[in-house]
Every structure is written in structure tokens, then in C-alpha cells.
Amino acid sequence: MANTPRSSSLNVKENKLANEAKKRTLAILNDALKKKDALLLDDPREFEEHEKPSHFPLISTDLIIELISHLQKVTFRKSEDPKKIAFVYSKNRDGIIYLCPKFWAQHEFLELDSRPETLIKMTLRLIGYRNNEENTDISACPIEQACSIVMNHSTTYINGLFSCCGERSMDSVCENSLVSVSLRALRDAKPVLSRAEDFLEHVITKQSIRKRKNTARLVGKMLERVKKMRQSPLL
Structure with a gap:
């Protein structure tokens, strides 16, 4: 590939952190699946008679299942691109996410500009989703931001739980x-x-x-x- 940036394998520490982020992200997606009755649509056509929301996510159960399936197979490579956080070659669909230096500066737990949010975004790109595509599963609100903002907990994790819903796992989304x-x-x-x-x-x-x-x-x-x-x- 003519314009492929130079990449290399992750070192031991980076590999450990990347796999921890992957494990954390899978836990978050599986938690969304567990709480699907409150957060997801089994049938994306459920509200098809309504005008499509401009900033409100309607995410299908099938999409979360697809994300989990693809993320489980993802592998990582290291890139020194100083301008990016991470990237994929979506045309190749090779299952490789290239992690750049900015990735390691992101938040560890799910929130805006966090490693789980980035991994969800990159996995979406690997399976062909784009935020500007018309799709029955999504709205104009990017799916990764839907998870990190409007599906996320509204309170801080204190004394072993999120007080907004009583959830004890830090790698989770909120039923409320x-x-x-x-x-x-x-x-x-x-x-x-x-x-x-x-x-x-x-x-x-x-x-x-x-x-x-x-x-x-x-x-x-x-x-x-x-x-x-x-x-x-x-x-």
C-alpha cells in the first residue's frame, strides 16, 4: 500500500493497556446488551412513523451484537502518527486498529474522549459504519458518543457504585x-x-x-x- 504510514508492534506495556481497554469496552457493550429493554431497539423500525431524531440515538440490539463480535477479533498495531488518536483501513476490513500516541492520553473509563469510546468508533469503521450515513440503526448522533454520553451514568462512581442507578460495575451503562x-x-x-x-x-x-x-x-x-x-x- 503506497501511502501506508509506518507501524510496528506494541511494546509489552502498550499491549497490556490496549487489551485492558478492549476488555473494558467489551464489558460495556455486553452490559448494554444485558440492559437492552431499557436502552436498545430489538426492531429499529419501532419508531419509523416518527420523524428521525437529529441528536437522539436509536441503536439496535443487532448492532451491539455485531460490534461485540468484531471487537472480540480486533488486534492492535502501533502508529507514530502525531495527529490521530487511532485509525483503521476500513476498505481492508483486516480487523487491525492502529493506536497512535494520543490514544494513551485518553481516559481509561467510559466517557467523552476515552479509550472505550475510541475503540467503539474504530470498530464501527471496520464494519463499515459512517456517522453521515443514513441508517435505520443510528441517528446523526455518533454511536460511540451515544454510549459515552447519553447512555452513560450521570453520577460519579463513589463507594463502589453509581448512585444514579445502583450499578456496581465501572464498565457499564445506565438503565436510568x-x-x-x-x-x-x-x-x-x-x-x-x-x-x-x-x-x-x-x-x-x-x-x-x-x-x-x-x-x-x-x-x-x-x-x-x-x-x-x-x-x-x-x-
């Missing part, structure tokens, strides 16, 4: 995260709003209502509001 709260709101509201829309559409067709213009106008406005709420990605 923003993703969980938002998905629950959508799921709870869907049947209620659907029944309300059906009811209002039935009411507005009644002759007795149509004869009263002000009442018909009010019911019409209520119907428009319910329809708009049903189309909203975040109620």
Missing part, C-alpha cells in the same frame, strides 16, 4: 440514562396518542360537531396537536 428515559416516554405515549388521534378523528366526523363551527375548529386543533406530538422524536 437519557436514552432510557426518552425511549420510555416514546413507548408509553405511542398507544395513548394513537387512541387519542382515532377518537378525535371519529368525533370530528360527527354531524352534531360539524354543525358547531367553533367546536369543530377546537377539535381540529386538538387533532393537529396530537398528530404533531406523534411525529415528535422526543415528546
